[in-house]
Amino acid sequence: MTKLDETLSMLKALTDAKGIPGDEAEPREVMKTYIEPYCDEITYDNLGSLIAKKTGSQDGPKIMMAGHLDEVGFMVTRIDDKGFIRFQPVGGWWGQVLLAQRVTVMTDKGNITGIVGSKPPHILSPEARKKPFPLKDMYIDIGATDREEAMEFGVEPGNSIVPYSEFTVMSNPKMLLAKAFDNRIGCAIVIDAFRQLKDGKHPNTVYGVGTVQEEVGLRGAKTASHLIEPDIAFAIDTGIPGDTPGVTDRDALSSLGKGPQIILYDARTLAHRGLRKYVLEVANKNKIPYQLDTTAGGGTDAGTIHISHEGVPSLSITMATRYLHTHASMIHRDDYENTVKLVVEIIKGLDEKKVKEIIKP
Structure with a gap:
C-alpha cells in the first residue's frame, strides 16, 4: 500500500471507522481526535452530533459547516x-x-x-x-x-x-477508494478547514459540525442548528458525478478532478441566491475550479438547517464521488484539496457586513 501522508491517514481513520445512523460513536471519536487541536471547545447536541467551535478575530456572525458522521x-x-x-x-x-x-x-x-x-x-x-x-x-x-x-x-x-471495504490508494495515487466517503469526506474537509484557520484571521465564529443520522432524515443537522443558531450554513457532502459509463449529462454533469460541486438545488434545498453569488465570487477570485450541478433526488444537511429558526441562508458544497451508497466509493484528491481551499476562503470573507449583504432580500 502507498505510504500515507497526514491527510491520507486521517481519511483512512475516518472511513475505516464504523458508524451507521444512530450508532456514530466510532467516527465521532476519530473526528474529535483530529479537530480538537484546532478549536476552542467541543460540545454535543443531545442526539450525539459533534460541534467544534472556533472564535475568530472579532465577534462576528456564526458560520456553520456540517459534514455528517453516519454511513449507510x-x-x-x-x-x-x-x-x-x-x-x-x-x-x-x-x-x-x-x-x-x-x-x-x-x-x-x-x-x-x-x-x-x-x-x-x-x-x-x-x-x-x-x-x-x-x-x-x-x-x-x-x-x-x-x-x-x-x-x-x-x-x-x-x-x-x-x-466492509479497506481504504485504498489506487494505482493513480490521486484516486482514493473507501467505504463511507459519504460522508466522512465532509468531516475531513471541516477538520482541514479548521487546521488552516488555526493561525489565520477570520471575522466570525466558525462551528464545525459532525452531524448524526443524516442518512435517515437529516436529523442531527436539525438539532445541531437549533443549538448553534447560525447566521450562514454550508453542508459539506458528496455529490454524483456523470463521468462513468451509463451515466449521461441528463443524470449528472460533474467529473472527478474538476473541482468542488456548487449545488444549485436538490430535493430538499434551493441554494440561497445571495450566498451562491458570494461563493462563486470567492471561487473565481481565488481561481479555484468548481462545477455547478443539481440533484433531483436526495439532499444534504442543508435541507433542515436552512429552515431552522428564522431561516438560515444555506448552500451545499459537495465532492463528486463515484458509486455512492455501495460498499466502496471513489474520489479524486484534487477535488478534496480544492474544496478545503474554497471553504477556507469563503469563511475568511464572511464578516458582519458581508453576511448582512447576503441575507438582504
Whole structure:
C-alpha cells in the first residue's frame, strides 16, 4: 500500500471507522481526535452530533459547516433457526449492489465478519438470473450453525451492520477508494478547514459540525442548528458525478478532478441566491475550479438547517464521488484539496457586513 501522508491517514481513520445512523460513536471519536487541536471547545447536541467551535478575530456572525458522521448500513432484525441474520437497511440501498458483499456485524462481544448470501448460478433458472433479487429476502451468513451459536457470538436484534471495504490508494495515487466517503469526506474537509484557520484571521465564529443520522432524515443537522443558531450554513457532502459509463449529462454533469460541486438545488434545498453569488465570487477570485450541478433526488444537511429558526441562508458544497451508497466509493484528491481551499476562503470573507449583504432580500 502507498505510504500515507497526514491527510491520507486521517481519511483512512475516518472511513475505516464504523458508524451507521444512530450508532456514530466510532467516527465521532476519530473526528474529535483530529479537530480538537484546532478549536476552542467541543460540545454535543443531545442526539450525539459533534460541534467544534472556533472564535475568530472579532465577534462576528456564526458560520456553520456540517459534514455528517453516519454511513449507510444495516441493522439486525432477527436470527433464524439456522443462525442466518435477517436485516433492515438503514439509509438508502439499491438491492443489486449487495449480494455476496462482505459486512461487519458490531456486537458487545466484538465485531463479526459476515457475507450477504447469494445462490450460485448453477442452480438458477434462466428466468431467475434475469430478475433482481429482492432486498427483503436477503440474509447474512456469519458461519453460525444455529440461532443459539449466533447469539453466543453476541448477535442480537438492533446490532449495527457496516459494509466492509479497506481504504485504498489506487494505482493513480490521486484516486482514493473507501467505504463511507459519504460522508466522512465532509468531516475531513471541516477538520482541514479548521487546521488552516488555526493561525489565520477570520471575522466570525466558525462551528464545525459532525452531524448524526443524516442518512435517515437529516436529523442531527436539525438539532445541531437549533443549538448553534447560525447566521450562514454550508453542508459539506458528496455529490454524483456523470463521468462513468451509463451515466449521461441528463443524470449528472460533474467529473472527478474538476473541482468542488456548487449545488444549485436538490430535493430538499434551493441554494440561497445571495450566498451562491458570494461563493462563486470567492471561487473565481481565488481561481479555484468548481462545477455547478443539481440533484433531483436526495439532499444534504442543508435541507433542515436552512429552515431552522428564522431561516438560515444555506448552500451545499459537495465532492463528486463515484458509486455512492455501495460498499466502496471513489474520489479524486484534487477535488478534496480544492474544496478545503474554497471553504477556507469563503469563511475568511464572511464578516458582519458581508453576511448582512447576503441575507438582504
